Structures are given as structure tokens and as C-alpha cells.
Amino acid sequence: MNERYSPHEIESKWQATWEEDGIYHAKDGDPRHRDEKFYGLIEFPYPSGEGLHVGHPRSYTALDIMMRKKRMEGKNVLYPIGWDAFGLPTENFAIKHKIKPQDATAKNVANFTRQLKSLGFGFDWSREINTTDPAYYKWTQWMFLKFYDAFYDEEQDRARPISEFVGEDPDAHRLAFKAKTEINWCPSCKIGLANEEAQGGVCERCGGPVEKREKEQWMLRITKYADRLLNDLESVDYLERIKSQQTNWIGKSEGAYVDFEIRPPFSARSSASSDNDSVFGTIRVFTTRPDTIDGATFLVMAPEHGMVATWLSEGRITNAKQVQDYQAKAITKSDLDRQREDKGKTGVELKGVQAINPATQEEIPVWIADYVLAGYGTGAIMAVPAYDERDRDFADQFKLPIVETPLRDMAETLSWVENRGIGERATTYRLRDWVFSRQRYWGEPIPLVYCDACGTVPLSISDLPLLLPDVEVYEPTDTGESPLAGMTEWVHTTCPTCKGPAKRETDTMPNWAGSSWYFLRYCDPKNNDAFADAEKLKYWMPVDLYNGGMEHTTLHLLYSRFWYKVLFDLEYIPKSCGSEPYSMRRSHALILGEGGIKMSKSKGNVVNPDDIVNEYGADIFRIYEMFIGPFDQDAPWNTRGIQGVKRFLEKVWRVYTEDETPQSESEECVSLIHKTAQKVGDDIESMDFNTAVSTLMVMTNEMAKQGASLTTREMFCKLLAPFAPHLSEELWSRMGYTDSVHVSAWPKADSSKIHRDTFELVIQVDGKVRDKIMVSSDISEELAKEKALASENVQKFVKNRQPSRIVYVPGRLVSIAI
RNA sequence: GCAUAGGUGGCGAAAUUGGUAGACGCGCCAGCCUUAGGAGCUGGUUUCCGCGAGGAAGUGAGGGUUCGAGUCCCUCCCUGUGCACCA
Numbered sequence: 080m081n082e083r084y085s086p087h088e089i090e091s092k093w094q095a096t097w098e099e100d101g102i103y104h105a106k107d108g109d110p111r112h113r114d115e116k117f118y119g120l121i122e123f124p125y126p127s128g129e130g131l132h133v134g135h136p137r138s139y140t141a142l143d144i145m146m147r148k149k150r151m152e153g154k155n156v157l158y159p160i161g162w163d164a165f166g167l168p169t170e171n172f173a174i175k176h177k178i179k180p181q182d183a184t185a186k187n188v189a190n191f192t193r194q195l196k197s198l199g200f201g202f203d204w205s206r207e208i209n210t211t212d213p214a215y216y217k218w219t220q221w222m223f224l225k226f227y228d229a230f231y232d233e234e235q236d237r238a239r240p241i242s243e244f245v246g247e248d249p250d251a252h253r254l255a256f257k258a259k260t261e262i263n264w265c266p267s268c269k270i271g272l273a274n275e276e277a278q279g280g281v282c283e284r285c286g287g288p289v290e291k292r293e294k295e296q297w298m299l300r301i302t303k304y305a306d307r308l309l310n311d312l313e314s315v316d317y318l319e320r321i322k323s324q325q326t327n328w329i330g331k332s333e334g335a336y337v338d339f340e341i342r343p344p345f346s347a348r349s350s351a352s353s354d355n356d357s358v359f360g361t362i363r364v365f366t367t368r369p370d371t372i373d374g375a376t377f378l379v380m381a382p383e384h385g386m387v388a389t390w391l392s393e394g395r396i397t398n399a400k401q402v403q404d405y406q407a408k409a410i411t412k413s414d415l416d417r418q419r420e421d422k423g424k425t426g427v428e429l430k431g432v433q434a435i436n437p438a439t440q441e442e443i444p445v446w447i448a449d450y451v452l453a454g455y456g457t458g459a460i461m462a463v464p465a466y467d468e469r470d471r472d473f474a475d476q477f478k479l480p481i482v483e484t485p486l487r488d489m490a491e492t493l494s495w496v497e498n499r500g501i502g503e504r505a506t507t508y509r510l511r512d513w514v515f516s517r518q519r520y521w522g523e524p525i526p527l528v529y530c531d532a533c534g535t536v537p538l539s540i541s542d543l544p545l546l547l548p549d550v551e552v553y554e555p556t557d558t559g560e561s562p563l564a565g566m567t568e569w570v571h572t573t574c575p576t577c578k579g580p581a582k583r584e585t586d587t588m589p590n591w592a593g594s595s596w597y598f599l600r601y602c603d604p605k606n607n608d609a610f611a612d613a614e615k616l617k618y619w620m621p622v623d624l625y626n627g628g629m630e631h632t633t634l635h636l637l638y639s640r641f642w643y644k645v646l647f648d649l650e651y652i653p654k655s656c657g658s659e660p661y662s663m664r665r666s667h668a669l670i671l672g673e674g675g676i677k678m679s680k681s682k683g684n685v686v687n688p689d690d691i692v693n694e695y696g697a698d699i700f701r702i703y704e705m706f707i708g709p710f711d712q713d714a715p716w717n718t719r720g721i722q723g724v725k726r727f728l729e730k731v732w733r734v735y736t737e738d739e740t741p742q743s744e745s746e747e748c749v750s751l752i753h754k755t756a757q758k759v760g761d762d763i764e765s766m767d768f769n770t771a772v773s774t775l776m777v778m779t780n781e782m783a784k785q786g787a788s789l790t791t792r793e794m795f796c797k798l799l800a801p802f803a804p805h806l807s808e809e810l811w812s813r814m815g816y817t818d819s820v821h822v823s824a825w826p827k828a829d830s831s832k833i834h835r836d837t838f839e840l841v842i843q844v845d846g847k848v849r850d851k852i853m854v855s856s857d858i859s860e861e862l863a864k865e866k867a868l869a870s871e872n873v874q875k876f877v878k879n880r881q882p883s884r885i886v887y888v889p890g891r892l893v894s895i896a897i
Numbered sequence: 898g899c900a901u902a903g904g905u906g907g908c909g910a911a912a913u914u915g916g917u918a919g920a921c922g923c924g925c926c927a928g929c930c931u932u933a934g935g936a937g938c939u940g941g942u943u944u945c946c947g948c949g950a951g952g953a954a955g956u957g958a959g960g961g962u963u964c965g966a967g968u969c970c971c972u973c974c975c976u977g978u979g980c981a982c983c984a
Contacts, residue, residue, distance in 0.1 A: 320901045320979085327900060327980055334984080366984060379984090424982075450982040460984045468898080469982050509983055629978070668902095668978095706922070708909060712902080713977075720909065723922045726937090758913095770911070773921035780921090841917050846965045848917055872951090886964050891916055896964040 084732035086696025090805040103201040105157040110617035117154040118619050119146045122627035123161040126187035128172050131194040133686045138667040140701045143200045147801035148763050151825035159601040161208035166590035170521035180521045198697045199804050206604045210593030217544035218610035219592050220526040224537045226255040231303035238648035254300045264292040271518045271559045296516035301641045305329050305508045317664040321632050328633040330509025334367035337502040339434040365456030369492045372438045373484035375461035378445045381453035382409040397431040409449045424450050424473045437501050456507050518561040520553035522587030530574035530581040561585040595642035613653050620656040624663045668713045675715040698803035699724050705768035734782045735810045744788045750833050752791045757828035759798045794826045841892035842867040844876040860887045867893035
């Protein structure tokens with residue numbers, strides 16, 4: 080009886096050996112030789128209580144395969160791992176179970192570590208980081224202070240230290256600044272919610288509707304980087320759909336601001352006052368279609384527009400009550416309500432004011448309506464119902480005039496607007512500044528204090544990290560304040576400048592903070608004097624390949640690019656690293672439940688990686704996830720499918736442990752192993768892992784049938800190594816090698832050996848295959864055509880007719896057209 | 898609506914980028930082995946016609962280019978994903 084393939088014995092043995100030998104440790108190198116390095120990055124996981132999802136290993140295995148190949152090709156590979164551990168789910172979980180988030184995190188990290196190690200990934204565990212480690216978040220806080228101490232210089236188009244600011248009110252220009260913004264407020268839970276917790280306008284905790292409330296929060300001025308974040312996409316290799324999502328998110332549009340004069344309606348004007356006197360203001364609108372201005376038959380302002388309040392206080396609006404009611408409703412209206420109302424628009428006319436269309440000089444009415452957004456453009460639009468669907472809907476609903484007018488020339492209109500001094504060319508963006516405060520406990524404390532004498536004072540680096548107080552109670556408050564606000568001992572402190580009494584900022588940072596720069600920390604994870612040493616950054620950065628989920632394309636990916644650019648501008652990142660953190664970005668897709676629906680606890684179709692590893696072992700699991708379908712396409716889990724992979728590896732095992740090794744082998748076999756080497760190598764580079772696996776299967780079938788020489792077996796073992804690291808290591812050592820297969824040289828395909836002496840020539844008549852004949856590879860065109868016409872079956876279809884054309888494709892076919 | 902990825906057997910999918918459609922795997926069928934098989938091995942498996950050699954049809958629909966189209970062009974339809982009353 081032959082020995083059976085026992086994944087578990089093999090896997091734990093080799094995992095221990097690898098860890099002992101440290102074969103996956105990256106060595107810092109000389110920046111002058113950085114072409115030898117390869118930095119591959121996966122999005123570090125959030126260590127949730129649920130443990131690893133089967134989706135995680137899909138991405139990690141894919142990069143693991145690429146990194147193993149690069150390592151075998153002689154690259155100095157950095158493939159690190161860490162934990163993005165601050166955040167809401169852990170905090171909520173800890174509150175529910177009355178434990179500390181610190182303890183929950185430690186437990187979850189231990190569980191994730193066990194799971195990841197059981198899968199045999201070649202991570203460099205010596206560089207493991209954790210965003211909740213004070214030694215890590217010290218630098219997150221330090222970076223926040225650098226944002227606080229910087230402004231954006233429009234002329235130089237980069238951030239600079241605030242000390243270099245020339246002009247009035249530098250505080251108004253800091254990259255980290257405080258401003259009133261809306262937060263999501265759940266009236267039943269009496270708690271401020273993060274956007275993630277209020278998706279769809281519904282509270283994640285109680286399911287009730289979420290309202291908007293105003294609160295002063297810390298913001299980061301990402302909008303200053305809108306153009307650079309957009310333009311620099313040209314310099315990086317991201318998937319097209321990633322680029323387009325970022326482009327959409329930034330949402331640049333070009334057009335013009337146009338001023339509309341406002342006066343009382345003609346009918347209300349007293350005969351004594353002249354037309355000029357009656358103008359009491361202007362409303363500036365933003366439009367991308369100034370060429371349609373003749374068709375602007377009314378003006379619409381956002382209910383929150385400042386001028387509405389002004390006119391109300393000046394008593395100009397004759398239906399004030401109605402307007403105020405509408406304003407009040409619009410402001411408290413939740414996103415959910417707005418979505419529900421998408422069947423019709425709402426709005427109120429501002430009676431007592433009229434606008435003048437500068438193109439036609441006609442009086443047009445002014446409305447407020449919540450389909451006009453306060454935060455975009457100028458918060459006011461000229462409505463052109465003849466050309467704009469939304470304006471048409473509104474006009475239809477309220478019986479406003481729709482006038483078809485000819486379009487003007489765009490360039491001429493822009494000049495006309497500018498020459499008359501009634502506006503200017505303008506560019507707007509959808510991108511908003513980044514709301515950086517969270518009223519939560521489990522995040523990095525914002526390292527600022529408020530002093531009556533000195534105002535807002537940043538902590539100095541020697542006071543960092545500002546530790547999160549270790550307390551028993553950290554539940555959210557009814558007031559919308561951070562739980563830290565209730566910890567008076569922690570809040571009351573002394574001012575770093577004047578030593579007088581001061582209060583700490585009690586908001587914490589969002590979990591996007593720690594993940595915005597973790598890839599920098601991997602370059603030098605233990606440095607206590609800097610977030611990373613410049614020489615090490617020069618060697619490792621930028622990241623050569625970054626893989627992650629599409630769900631992080633607009634937030635994390637954009638935030639971290641922005642964060643990196645600020646550090647770059649402020650010269651904390653060496654110039655030679657470049658102004659983009661990631662050279663290449665790829666995205667994996669989801670693994671769905673059986674039947675193609677999303678895996679979820681409620682549907683009961685969640686597959687636990689532990690179960691799969693226990694039943695089949697890591698190598699089978701890894702290969703199954705690669706074979707499941709194209710890496711960038713969603714794929715349903717199929718428990719039966721994994722059986723096929725099991726058979727495949729068992730067949731490999733038999734080939735190496737049972738078959739007698741022939742001294743010589745067929746030309747086909749030699750050709751096939753080199754073809755396999757070529758294809759597997761190419762497929763790994765292009766991330767076509769599913770076809771790489773099938774190529775390995777084809778080769779295995781051939782070896783099982785025909786037998787294979789030692790050379791072929793060695794070559795195959797190396798090709799298999801990135802996919803099934805444990806099995807290949809076992810086979811490698813059984814072949815007598817003492818060094819790891821993972822540090823052996825990646826096999827190069829020899830194209831002269833792929834070349835065959837004969838090939839199958841396909842013969843087509845009128846585009847249909849009529850025969851296939853074996854011919855010599857160096858057959859001449861004439862001979863090929865001759866042989867083709869000589870074929871009996873071909874003659875049956877040619878039927879003595881004269882071919883109008885005969886095409887010969889070397890090495891492939893002869894096509895005869897009648 | 899805008900953007901983006903797709904649509905190929907019973908299923909997951911391949912297709913050297915314009916050259917044999919369905920590789921590889923699942924499932925199914927037959928056979929072998931076995932006390933037994935929901936284990937393993939071997940062979941078969943797009944559909945239709947035919948005993949067979951072989952033939953016909955076939956890549957969401959319809960046109961077009963070409964000796965030749967899953968692939969290129971035009972007009973549509975459907976599905977997934979992201980953003981969305983962004984002026």
C-alpha cells in the first residue's frame with residue numbers, strides 16, 4: 080500500500096520550518112538597488128469577531144502566488160501583514176459583551192493570526208503592525224498635527240508649513256480645521272452615527288430613520304487636492320474601473336458662475352423708484368451649460384441658501400411663513416425621506432423677489448427646493464426646463480414656463496459673461512472635505528488641547544502618543560459628544576504653552592486614519608524616532624502592487640493617496656519615492672454563497688475557512704480559490720468543485736510517489752513542460768490564476784499517463800510551488816533537496832524545446848473545417864496548399880471547382896475559398 | 898441617468914487577441930475495482946440528424962466587414978457593481 084497524501088501532516092511541518100528559517104523576511108536594502116525589490120500589498124484586515132471570511136484568502140493567495148514567484152525570480156520581496164483594528168464593530172461588540180475593545184481586539188488578532196498562518200501565506204510576520212498599538216498611533220497623531228500645521232499654497236500647488244503662510248487669518252487655511260457640518264443623528268438611540276452606520280438613511284443599530292444634525296467637527300481639506308488626485312491617475316497603473324470610480328467621485332465639472340440680479344416684482348415696485356434702485360442683490364448660480372441661458376425661466380436655490388435667511392430678515396419675502404416651514408422640513412429631512420420622494424419634487428416660490436435673466440432681461444421667479452444641493456456649486460441654479468430633465472420635472476409640477484430657445488456658442492457665451500462682469504468660468508467638484516471626527520471611544524485621540532489663553536494648542540511630539548484612557552465605561556453619550564468627554568480626569572489637563580488649565584479635544588479619528596499610511600510603516604515598523612526612516616522609504620516605496628476590494632476604491636484608496644501627497648509635499652517622504660503611493664492597483668472580486676447570492680449570516684450560507692482547511696488542508700483550499708473563476712469576477716462557492724482540486728493534488732502526489740521515473744521521455748512531454756512553464760509564468764503576471772491552475776492540471780494528467788523524467792518533475796514542482804507551497808516543499812525534499820523549493824530558481828521556458836517537428840494543419844473550405852493532417856513544421860506554403868487540396872474530404876467539398884483564393888496561415892491552417 | 902464589468906454547454910469557465918468554439922474542473926453516463934460506495938481509477942459527454950463514416954446548427958438579438966468573427970464595426974436587449982436630483 081502506497082503512502083497517501085496527508086495535507087495536515089505536511090502543512091504543519093513545513094509551516095514550522097519556514098517560520099524557523101525566516102525565509103519570508105524582507106531585507107532592507109540600499110536605495111540605489113531598489114530595482115531588486117518588490118513590494119506587494121494586500122489591504123490589512125479588520126480583525127472582526129467573526130474571523131476570516133473565505134473572501135480574504137482569495138486576495139491573499141493571489142498575491143502570495145505572485146510574491147512567491149518574484150522571490151524565486153530573485154527579487155527581494157516585501158509582503159507584509161498587519162491589523163486595521165480601530166473601529167465601530169469592535170467597539171459595539173465590546174459594549175454588548177461588556178468587555179474592553181482592547182481585549183476584544185487582542186482576541187480577534189490572535190484568532191486571525193492562527194487562521195492566516197494555517198493557510199501558509201508567505202507574509203513577513205516580523206513586520207506585523209497594529210493601528211491600535213500606541214507605538215503606531217503615535218505617528219497617526221503626529222501626522223494629524225502635520226496636517227494641522229500646514230496650508231495649501233495655490234500658487235506652488237502644494238502643501239506647506241503654516242509658518243510660511245503669508246496673509247490674513249492663517250487658521251482659516253489649515254489642512255486640518257474645525258467646521259460645522261451635518262452628522263447623522265439617530266433620534267431613538269440618541270447617538271451620532273458614522274456614515275457607515277447610517278447607510279440608506281437608516282440607523283444600523285435600531286433600524287429607525289436617521290436625521291441630520293449640525294456639529295462642529297474636525298475636517299481635512301482633501302478638496303485642495305482634487306485636481307492632483309484626478310490628474311495623477313494618469314501616472315499610475317490602476318484598473319480602468321478603479322480610475323473611473325475615482326474620477327466620478329472627484330466629479331470635476333467645468334462651466335461658469337453667472338450672477339442674476341434680484342429685485343421686487345415689477346407689479347410691486349412703486350412708480351417713484353427707478354429700476355436701478357429696485358435691485359437689492361444678486362444670486363450667483365453655477366451652470367455647466369451657459370449656452371442654454373436664454374431658456375432659463377426660473378431660479379432655484381437650496382433651502383439652506385444664506386440669501387433666503389437674509390431676505391426673510393429684511394422682510395422682502397411676502398410668503399415668509401410658508402418659506403420658513405419648508406426650510407425647517409428640508410433641514411431635518413433624512414436621506415431616506417428624500418429617496419422616498421423621488422417621484423416628485425417639492426419646493427416653494429419666494430414671493431416678493433424676482434430675478435432678471437441677464438440674457439433676455441426678463442423677470443423670472445425664484446424658488447427654493449431641496450433638489451438643489453446647498454453643498455454643491457453655489458447652492459443655486461438657473462433652471463432651464465427645456466434642456467434639463469430635473470428642471471423640466473419641476474416646471475411640469477409647478478406649471479412654470481418651458482421655453483425652447485436656440486443654443487448659443489459656448490465659448491462666445493463664456494466671454495460674454497466675463498466681459499459683462501456678470502460671472503466667470505468656473506470648475507466645481509463633487510468631492511467634499513473629509514469629516515475626520517468621530518464621537519466614539521475606539522479610535523486615535525486627536526492630540527489637541529483648548530486653552531482659554533492660548534486657544535487651540537497642538538501637543539508636542541514628546542507628548543505623543545496621547546494614550547486612549549483605559550477605562551471601564553466608554554459607551555456613547557446622549558448628547559452626541561464623544562465618550563471621552565465624560566472622562567473628566569482625562570479631559571482636564573494643562574496647556575503645553577502656558578501651563579494654565581486646558582481641556583483636551585474629545586473626538587477621536589475615523590478608522591480611515593490608521594489605514595491611510597500603514598504601507599509606509601511596513602517599511603520600518605519598529606522605528607520610534609520617525610514614522611519610517613527616509614532611506615528605507617527610498618528603498619521600498621512606492622508599493623509595486625496593491626490589491627484590494629472595490630468597496631475601498633473611493634474612500635480608503637482616495638484618502639490614502641491624499642494623505643501620502645500631503646506628507647510628500649511637506650517633505651516627510653523623499654522626492655525619489657514619487658508623488659503616488661501605489662504604482663499598480665488591482666481588485667479582487669467577491670466569493671458568493673452557493674447559488675450566487677452574497678454570503679451572509681442571515682442566509683446561513685457562510686463558509687468558514689477553518690472548516691475547509693480542516694477537511695482539505697490549505698493547499699487544496701488555496702488552489703480551489705484560484706481555480707474558482709477569474710480573479711476580478713465574482714464567483715459562487717461550490718463545495719463539489721473543491722473535490723476536483725483534491726483529486727488534482729492527489730494525482731500530483733501519485734505521480735511523485737508511485738510512478739517509476741523513466742530515463743527518457745517523449746518529445747511531447749518535454750514540449751509540454753516548457754509550454755506549461757511559459758503559460759504559468761505569464762498567467763501569474765497577468766493574474767489569470769484560474770488558467771494557470773488548469774495548465775498545471777493538464778501537465779499533471781500528461782505526467783500521470785506518460786511518466787516524466789526527473790528534470791520535468793523538478794520543473795513542475797517549482798511551477799506548483801507558489802500555488803501549493805506545502806505539497807511542493809514536501810515533494811522537493813523527497814527529491815533530495817535540503818534547501819526550500821521557495822528559494823529555488825523559477826524555471827524559464829525554453830522556446831526551442833516547445834517547438835515541435837510536426838503540427839496539425841487545419842484545412843478549411845469556405846470557412847468550415849474539412850480536414851486535419853499532420854505535416855512537418857517547416858512545410859512550405861506551396862506544399863501545404865498542395866497537401867490541402869489533395870485531401871479526399873476537401874475534394875468532396877471543392878467538387879472540381881476552381882478556388883478563388885487559398886490562404887495559408889503558417890503553423891495553423893489552409894483556407895480555401897471557392 | 899452617468900460610469901464600469903459582463904452575457905459562451907446541465908454548472909464554474911477556456912479560447913494563443915481575427916485562425917480547429919467549449920481547454921481545465923464540476924455534474925452526468927458507461928466500464929473497472931470493491932463485501933459495499935456518496936471512495937478510487939479508466940473512458941465518454943454542445944445540440945440536432947444518422948447504426949456509421951459523416952452532416953447541419955451553435956458564443957444575448959439583428960445587421961456589417963472578412964477566405965475566416967465569441968473576438969473588429971454599427972443598432973439594440975439583458976445582468977452585476979459603483980455613484981446618483983452634482984445643475
